[in-house]
Amino acid sequence: MDSVEIRTATKILKFLGNETRLKLLGIIMYNDCSVTELASILKMNENIVRNQVLKLKDSGVVNYKVGGSEPLFSINQNSDFFEFVKLVLEALPWTEDWSELQSVGSIK
Numbered sequence: 001m002d003s004v005e006i007r008t009a010t011k012i013l014k015f016l017g018n019e020t021r022l023k024l025l026g027i028i029m030y031n032d033c034s035v036t037e038l039a040s041i042l043k044m045n046e047n048i049v050r051n052q053v054l055k056l057k058d059s060g061v062v063n064y065k066v067g068g069s070e071p072l073f074s075i076n077q078n079s080d081f082f083e084f085v086k087l088v089l090e091a092l093p094w095t096e097d098w099s100e101l102q103s104v105g106s107i108k
Contacts, residue, residue: 012081015059016088020044020052025075026089028053028062034070061085 015021023042027033035053039046053073056062060079064071076082 008080011059012061012084015056015061016085018052020048021056022089022092024049024052024056025061025085026092028056028073029075029086029089032065032072032074034068034072036070038073 016025020042024038027038027041033041035046035050038044038053039049042049053062057064057073061076061081062073063076064073075085079085
């Protein structure tokens with residue numbers, strides 16, 4: 001592993017160390033969502049959510065596609081760190097129970 005790979009891994013781990021970004025990834029892993037939907041699910045300010053999602057997009061972990069009135073964000077399955085991110089998210093206890101998010105209607 002060279003120093004570039006180590007810096008990239010460090011960057012991804014730093015992103016995963018932020019609670020908001022981790023929650024966003026947990027939602028985006030299973031559903032494409034807009035900033036408005038994500039803010040509603042997490043009961044957070046849209047500007048905060050937008051800033052965090054854009055950081056994830058800039059890191060390459062999240063993609064976005066333009067469609068409808070707002071871009072939809074999704075997990076980047078082609079990211080070098082997709083399998084690692086998936087493993088981390090699946091290991092978290094809160095991913096086992098999506099009932100609260102399902103009641104909002106965004107998680108299927």
